[in-house]
Amino acid sequence: MCGVIGYFGDRVPTQEARHLLHRMAVSVQHRGPDDAGFYIGDGIGFAHRRLSIVGIADGHQPMANVEGSLVVCFNGEIFNYVELRDMLEARGHRFRTTSDTEVILHLYADRGDECVDHLNGDFVFALWDASRRRLLIARDRMGVRPLFYARRENTLFFASEVKALLGVPGLSAEMDPFALDQVFTFWAPVPPRTIFKDISELPAGHLLTADDGGMTVRPYWDIAFPDAAEREDGRAEADVADEVLALLDDATAIRMRADVPVGAYLSGGLDSSITCALAKPYAQSGLRTFSVTFGSQEHDESSYQREMVRALGTEHSSIFCGSDEIAEAFPSVVLHTEKPVVRTAPAPLYLLSRHVRDEAMKVVLTGEGADEVFAGYDIFKEARVRRFCARQPGSQRRWQLFRRLYPYLPGLQQQSPDALAAYFGAHDDDPADPLFSHRPRFRSTGAAKIFFSAALREELAGYDAADELLARIPADFARWHPLHQAQYLETKFLLPDYILSSQGDRMAMAHGVEGRFPFLDHRLVELAARIPPAMKLKGFVEKSILRKATEGLLPPAINTRVKQPYRAPDSASFFTGAEPDYVGRLLNRTAVEKTGLFNPLATEKLLSKCRRQANGFRDNTAFVGVLSTQLWHEAFTKRSAWQPGHHEPSRTIQYGDA
Amino acid sequence: MATLNEEIRAFIVESFLFGDTSRTPGDDDSLIENDVVDSTGILELVAFVEDNLGIPVADAEILPANFDSIAKLAAFVTSKRGGLQQDDAA
Numbered sequence A: 001m002c003g004v005i006g007y008f009g010d011r012v013p014t015q016e017a018r019h020l021l022h023r024m025a026v027s028v029q030h031r032g033p034d035d036a037g038f039y040i041g042d043g044i045g046f047a048h049r050r051l052s053i054v055g056i057a058d059g060h061q062p063m064a065n066v067e068g069s070l071v072v073c074f075n076g077e078i079f080n081y082v083e084l085r086d087m088l089e090a091r092g093h094r095f096r097t098t099s100d101t102e103v104i105l106h107l108y109a110d111r112g113d114e115c116v117d118h119l120n121g122d123f124v125f126a127l128w129d130a131s132r133r134r135l136l137i138a139r140d141r142m143g144v145r146p147l148f149y150a151r152r153e154n155t156l157f158f159a160s161e162v163k164a165l166l167g168v169p170g171l172s173a174e175m176d177p178f179a180l181d182q183v184f185t186f187w188a189p190v191p192p193r194t195i196f197k198d199i200s201e202l203p204a205g206h207l208l209t210a211d212d213g214g215m216t217v218r219p220y221w222d223i224a225f226p227d228a229a230e231r232e233d234g235r236a237e238a239d240v241a242d243e244v245l246a247l248l249d250d251a252t253a254i255r256m257r258a259d260v261p262v263g264a265y266l267s268g269g270l271d272s273s274i275t276c277a278l279a280k281p282y283a284q285s286g287l288r289t290f291s292v293t294f295g296s297q298e299h300d301e302s303s304y305q306r307e308m309v310r311a312l313g314t315e316h317s318s319i320f321c322g323s324d325e326i327a328e329a330f331p332s333v334v335l336h337t338e339k340p341v342v343r344t345a346p347a348p349l350y351l352l353s354r355h356v357r358d359e360a361m362k363v364v365l366t367g368e369g370a371d372e373v374f375a376g377y378d379i380f381k382e383a384r385v386r387r388f389c390a391r392q393p394g395s396q397r398r399w400q401l402f403r404r405l406y407p408y409l410p411g412l413q414q415q416s417p418d419a420l421a422a423y424f425g426a427h428d429d430d431p432a433d434p435l436f437s438h439r440p441r442f443r444s445t446g447a448a449k450i451f452f453s454a455a456l457r458e459e460l461a462g463y464d465a466a467d468e469l470l471a472r473i474p475a476d477f478a479r480w481h482p483l484h485q486a487q488y489l490e491t492k493f494l495l496p497d498y499i500l501s502s503q504g505d506r507m508a509m510a511h512g513v514e515g516r517f518p519f520l521d522h523r524l525v526e527l528a529a530r531i532p533p534a535m536k537l538k539g540f541v542e543k544s545i546l547r548k549a550t551e552g553l554l555p556p557a558i559n560t561r562v563k564q565p566y567r568a569p570d571s572a573s574f575f576t577g578a579e580p581d582y583v584g585r586l587l588n589r590t591a592v593e594k595t596g597l598f599n600p601l602a603t604e605k606l607l608s609k610c611r612r613q614a615n616g617f618r619d620n621t622a623f624v625g626v627l628s629t630q631l632w633h634e635a636f637t638k639r640s641a642w643q644p645g646h647h648e649p650s651r652t653i654q655y656g657d658a
Numbered sequence B: 001m002a003t004l005n006e007e008i009r010a011f012i013v014e015s016f017l018f019g020d021t022s023r024t025p026g027d028d029d030s031l032i033e034n035d036v037v038d039s040t041g042i043l044e045l046v047a048f049v050e051d052n053l054g055i056p057v058a059d060a061e062i063l064p065a066n067f068d069s070i071a072k073l074a075a076f077v078t079s080k081r082g083g084l085q086q087d088d089a090a
Helices: A014-026 A081-090 A100-118 A177-186 A237-255 A270-282 A302-312 A323-337 A346-358 A378-391 A398-405 A417-424 A436-451 A454-460 A465-470 A475-479 A482-509 A522-529 A544-549 A581-587 A589-595 A600-612 A617-637 B004-015 B039-051 B070-089
Strands: A002-008 A035-041 A044-050 A070-078 A121-129 A134-139 A148-152 A155-159 A206-211 A214-219 A262-265 A288-294 A315-321 A363-365 A514-516
Touching (some): A002 A014, A014 A044, A035 A070, A044 A070, A070 A100, A081 A100, A100 A121, A100 A206, A177 A454, A177 A465, A237 A270, A262 A270, A270 A302, A270 A363, A288 A302, A288 A346, A302 A315, A315 A323, A323 A482, A323 A617, A346 A482, A378 A398, A378 A417, A378 A436, A398 A417, A417 B039, A436 A482, A436 A600, A482 A514, A581 A589, A581 A600, A581 A617, A589 A600, A600 A617, A617 B039, B004 B039, B004 B070, B039 B070
Parallel strands (some): A262 A288, A262 A363, A288 A315, A363 A514
Antiparallel strands (some): A002 A044, A035 A044, A070 A121, A121 A134, A134 A206, A148 A155
């Protein structure tokens, strides 16, 4: 795993190009500490930082074919490279290395842009076709690996992380206020938008092509759910469960391929327990597992972790993550997320990858993706109950289901049906709205916008982030089952834009650790999309078919465990122990006034409320959102007041290169 | 002395609106429907009634009928105060 960097456009003198590429590459050194390489051609340049995992000795990049007509620079893994190589050799291709990188070169030579359809992996690659003077950049289907780009005059620059692009002279780090509104609605900007006004993100499952005539971005894959009216094929559940298990086993097996040992994260929940159980037989020298433990009972899952370790016999180690650890890590976390966040949940994962690196491991499997693919999140159940209630608005009994929905929220258990109806039914959402399932989350997150400054509100006047999401919904969405609609929103947006980036790639790669996700194998995603909704969310049992498929694999207590959302202590992290200096420094009235994004007086009141007491969802969201935005601003823009419609002369940001 | 309604309103503006007086609710505005309080917010209101107004609140009384607007809360507090005084007299 690695960092890819490059440009295409105006000719640059070699010395200057080398200097620029070097500077950009240094800023993503954490992604690939093992090796560096450069390619400079006519109006084209690639730089690569390598974390050596497959083909360690002969996988140096950028890599060219024998003729030198194709050059590739690649971040990630092609898990089916062994099969692809056999297929290509049978078609007459001769390989010089054992790496998966070379497979991309031959596959492109064989199939052109359609090569991506054959790849099973988590990848971003940039491929230069010198004879056509054409650049192809591809990003994996689910959005595991990142790719950002920016255009400056006649040149396209691209990189695995934004910080490399900020090394391009003249590229500004100005904030896009609409992206900030999206963070405070969806938890992350929706690509191609990023929090940086002049920088775009290549969306998951997309190709970017550029030649001397210009640039195009187009999708090559999307999740296809069947029409709700389509007759189900009537397959028995046991039959479907067998197919799920077989495919999941293969998805895990090919993700254990590496020339270095592969470990696994083990949270103690259903999903990571499954990946660990499936991975164990493929770990030739035993499986190493890693976890986070928390001090508060509300967040800690260590008893389940111990149970799984006993059951599987893995070599386990964990790190304790308390308030102090989160508070201390948080500024570094924001340097790596490169965007504001409304949760502290990335911080424990940042600390966990550091631990994995310290244990001299580079690759871990995780259970991420199962909740999207097999419908595990509460939001799916909640949407179902809300739909059920909306059919009989006068009913008092129906609202009582919300108590069963959130057994882990003690406050809710005491509420009367009347109160539940008031909270969950207050907004009278239209069940025909494509965003029906997600409206409550958008609203409860969006409540934190009361802290936006008057100037920011003025700039955002008339803007509704949800409209931008609505515009991205496929034409046949309206014909899908409501559960599938909700799964699509979760899988296409929150998953790549927040989970896989701010909690995934960016936290793991901060310490040169590669995460691999068996549940996000596209064959499994495609299979799960065709499984009837009632087999996924069966009554109130989430991921029902997955539980059935893995019954024999796990201890019953784990197999039947109700999902506990992964959460970390939020605003309390900053005030339980000694309050870190940066909190007061960034949230005092003068500092907030200076950045211009939030209301200084309201922020001051929020800060004193958080110092005083533990808070609910809204205040936590607001506090973490405001604090991370202030941290982001300080780290990346180093500018004075943000003003609506105000464009400063562009400037270069030096990052981590001082 | 501030009226009970004003006292409640001041607490709401301070604790839930963080001083944003442009969104100050009227006596009969629903606090829930206008996103002024969420389910945690209701519990903060309960704590306010207990700590600042000295009125104990039973679980069964945590209802929108008692807490969803300034007027409803004021009426609830007033009736509880009446009840307490009667208890004292008894």
